[in-house]
Amino acid sequence: MLCDVQGHIHFLRIKIRKMVSLKGKVQTVLGLIEPSQLGFTMTHEHLTMNYSCCYYPPPSGQEALSDQPIEMKNLFWLKQNPYSHKENLLLCQETDAVREELLRYKAAGGGTIVENTTTGIKRDLKMLKQLSEETGVHVIAGAGFYVDATHSTETRAMSVEQLTEVIVNEVINGADGTNIKCGVIGEIGCSWPLTESENKVLQATAHAQSQLGCPVIIHPGRHSDSPFQIIRIMQEAGADISKTVMSHMDRTIFDEKKLLEFAKLGCYLEYDLFGTEFIFYQMNPEIDMPSDNERILRVRMLIDEGYEDKVVVAHDIHTKNRLKKYGGHGYSHILENIVPKMLVRGISQNKIDKLLIENPKQWLTFK
Structure with a gap:
């Protein structure tokens, strides 16, 4: 019994020592860096993942195109x-194309990619480390779990405490059987309506964040009430909302009054679908996906309303067709195309640096 207690105390001391070492730093797949080293940062991307969980049958009469x-x-x-x-x-399957794109991103001035692939959509930390080593781009990996549809039987059976332990371990010791550590929790997947398993993961995310002082990023359900529900659950579980990003705002809250009401809650507002323009959004046909020009105007509105310190941007690349290899916009689209248009639309370079450098730096630094 005494040996067990002593062993537990030793484990806790090591854990505390590791958490203390994170304070004031940013954790990449290659190790800890100073926040000042981040540079231009895309806060929501994927470099390698499998999104087969979200396959949608094609429109009637177009079935053959699925396999071409x-x-x-x-x-x-x-x-x-x-x-x-x-x-x-x-x-x-596109490691070579992604590597080439990261080199182009770096040449365009890019410094860091936050890679949001979590458990359930084929996170590959070894590949993320390799890509970072080969390109010189800082890569920050995500801990935690994606939406309910990807939760394993084991995940569903876990208690909030067990889920918390998994997430904390992925940050301080390494994930997926490696010693490669995650530097952010998320993207934590939520559906609408929120499921019981997702609710537990949200609570575990809040508990882990309160222990670690780390950044969190959330994938909300496709309903304008979803972000409000998520923030309420996390607040009740002890989360630091000021260190939390709510993703996909461009497809979630369209009403300006409701958006400003949500902004008051204090989390970061992420417009992360730059480059994505649909006539028909398969995942929610009720939504008219905005254009990049509309995203820019919405970002400018938030800046004008005083939220320049709480907006971040990205592309959320997660399918092959978004890569330049397949005629897509690639990871450097914001730097190459959106920033010049923002300047034309009256967003100053100082404000753009807030979106792309200062805000990500504040978010990603461990408290």
Whole structure:
């Protein structure tokens, strides 16, 4: 009994020592860095993942297109129906193309990618480490669990305490059987309506964050009430909302009054679908996906309303057709195309640096 107690105390001391070492730092797949080293940062991307969990059958009469190779003649169809093409969902097959894109991103001034692939959509930490080593781009990996549809039987059976332990361990010791550590919790997947398993993961995320002082990023359900529900659950569980990003705001809250009401809650507002423009959004047909020009105007509105310290941007690349190899915009789209348009629309370079450098730096630094 005494040996067990002493062993537990020793374990706790090591854990506390590791958590203390994180304070004031940013944790990448290659180790700890100073926040000042981040540079221009995309706060929500994927470099390798499998999104087959979200396959949608194609429109009637177009079934044959699901299995055809990706060719020039079907690129527009693919852009409009990205989740109906089976191969398109396998970003994990495009390591060489992603490596080339990261080099272009770095050449365009990019410094850091927050890689949001969590348990359930084929996180590959060894590959993230390799890509970072080969390109010189800082990569920050995500801990935790994606949406309920990807939760394993084991995950569903875990208590909040057990889920918390898993998440904390992925940050301080390493994930997926490696010693490669995650530097952010998320993207934590939520559906609408929220499921029991997702609710437990949210509570565990809050508990882990309160222990670690780390950044959190959330994937909300596709309903304008979802972000409010998530923040309430996390607040009740002890989360630090000021260190939390709510993703996909561009497809979630459209009403300006409701958006400003949500902004008052204090989390970061992420417009992370730059480059994505659909005629018909398969995952929620009720939504008219905004254009990049509309995203820019919404970001400018938030800045004008005093939220310049709470907005971050990204592309959320997660399918092959978004890569330049397949005629897509790639990871450097914001730096190459959106920033110049923001300047034209009256967003100053100082404000742009807030969105791309200062806000990510504040968010990603451990407290």
